Amino acid sequence: MKNYNTYKVEDFIQDEEFRDWVQGRGHRDAFWRSFLQNYPEKRAAFQQAEQFIRAAHLAPEPLSEAEIRKETEKFIEKATAYIDDRSGFSGPSQYENRGAYLLRWGTAVAAVFALVIGLGWHFSARKQVAAAPRFADSLAGQLVETRNDSHHLLRVVLNDSSEVLLSPQSRLRYPSRFSGNARTVYLQGEGSFSVKRQGQPFMVYTGDMVTKVLGTRFVVKAFEKDKKITVQVLSGKVSVYKKKPERIPDNKEVNGLILNANQAAIFEKNDGNLTKTLVANPAPIAKRAKAAPFIYDEVPLPVILKELETSYGIPIQFDEQTFHACNITAILSSESLYEKLDLLCKASSATYEITDGQIVISRKTYR
Template sequence: MKNYSHYQPDDFVQDPYFRKWALGQLPADDTFWTTWRATHPEQYDTLEQAKSLVVALRIESAPTDPAEVETAIAQILSGIETPVFKPPFFQNRWVQFAAMLVVVAGIGYGFWWNGFPSGRPKTLSNRVDSEQQREEFNSTPSPKTIRLSDGSEVILEPASRLLIKTGFGNVKREVQLTGEAFFQVTKNPEKPFLVYTGNVVTKVLGTSFRIKAYDADANVSVAVRTGKVTVFKQTAGQATRPTLSDEIILTPNQQAVFVKADDRLVKTLVEKPVMLSKPADNQPLEFSETPIPTVFSSLEKSYGVKMIFDPDLLKDCNLTGTLTNGSFYEKLTLVCETIQARYEVVDGQVVIYGRGCK
């Protein structure tokens, strides 16, 4: 297999396999280039330059040697008439002219593309990259709301990019994210919503969640606000097809973090759990000589976070006070200090360790 890691735009343009992908001529199940681009973010701009050239000029595959193509193009540009073997493909004046157009267009595109500090025009926030997908890029300092054809909404944070497959919602609902975004997905059990972020695939039916995946070196996190989300780790499998790890199921206030240094998914709680529902009977979290197991159950229902403890051990412990103010962790710390216990977050759940009260 070729090593595309150090390819330049002209190298990609001359590659028949790449050209077929750029022109949408590969089978639907051939995801090599989509996967390769996701796993090589440092080559994103180079790939897009070559792809835009192929699409714009409609460069079709031809039975020629790349070395011969380079030689012929060099002759056209330099005007050197040194005799050189020209295959039938390059004996046609129109083909020679087309080859010259490729080079000139490539040079012009390079100046146009690289002439901006960010590597792309600052005004280019919504553009069609190819026949297979469109791009939404937030170049503003504020979050940008994107409404998808299925009714779902994506709040795209600054300097973030969302790639949306053409035909989104017809058969599949698939997008690719670089950066940070909050998703509010319209429920559709027959068409799961898939978000690709580097090595992580997030699958939902209808829910709200946030994903952070800014660059190749940073960890990827998926935090759930409502509903249920399934997260997989994507790894290189046989040939060019990626494989998925065992799923991690997330519920509200849980998150999965893909730790790149360890190449693993970790399930934990979000940094700031939010209250999902009011306490039972719409009463505030006020307690008077209330058994601690009841206090923990109230917190569990309010935040949707599973609390694991020994009810028999803590049945003689009581709490008098109000837990209206403060964060989830502050409330948890206050309760544990009152009964001389401690807590630990394990696999997206809270485990309480205590000696009981006698």
């Protein structure tokens, strides 16, 4: 049985079950998720090992065939000129010897080049665990890719201690160490972000849309097959905008939105339309709303609506004079916000609609 009390960074790295869990392949998800609750003193070693394992799987950046061909031609051209200068080839009578020489030279260079690549791969693989701290330092600024090919959420801890719960069939690309003026990551799929507040803004790129925050909790859904990209804010404030907004005079198109808690943005991929709405199930943000039900005894509707507005952090627009004489007696507890609004509107002969991330309440009109 493993003695986790003695585990150090290298022990976590060499633990096959831990490596599988970090990479989303393990079968002990519940165990590793609750590991730090049982061994809180191992948090530093746990997180360092987790970051190293992720950093060891860099997103590949292969050269295209055209780039390889171009570089090869440049290399051969320079090498040929050098051989001509050093070997003194001149005149048609020496072309045959020159061609044989170049063929032998080219074959030798190719063999040496292949050997160097093979040895580099061999030694980098052998030294990966032994040189963990030095290797991790050298990866600063390079992009790491984490894919979740499992059927459960995968927790990813970033270098700034921000956390991402990566949904199944999703992938996240991010620097092993954040540097510069912004903390930038790239998401394909769905991720729930809990961002640590720092001086540098945190940027999530999803196709043609960018989500920018300083420190907050939000969910981004951007699967390639979906026609929409959505951002739902759980707490704090989020800025959402198009990656390359066009600044055209007299253009009425919205280039960016500011979202608060319980608000959401929807980006239509086909036409680039960006709109603000509310999350599917708004949650109370005020502590009082969580601790006790809403109990009203002949209370004017405007008072109730203002209390709901404060509790959920969502602007509620209405004509106070129209509803000042409408008194409500009700107990609102476990209902969702929309169910509460349905009950209040039914009792006051009103209707509501969601417009631009707000709730607008008006009197029913009868014909």
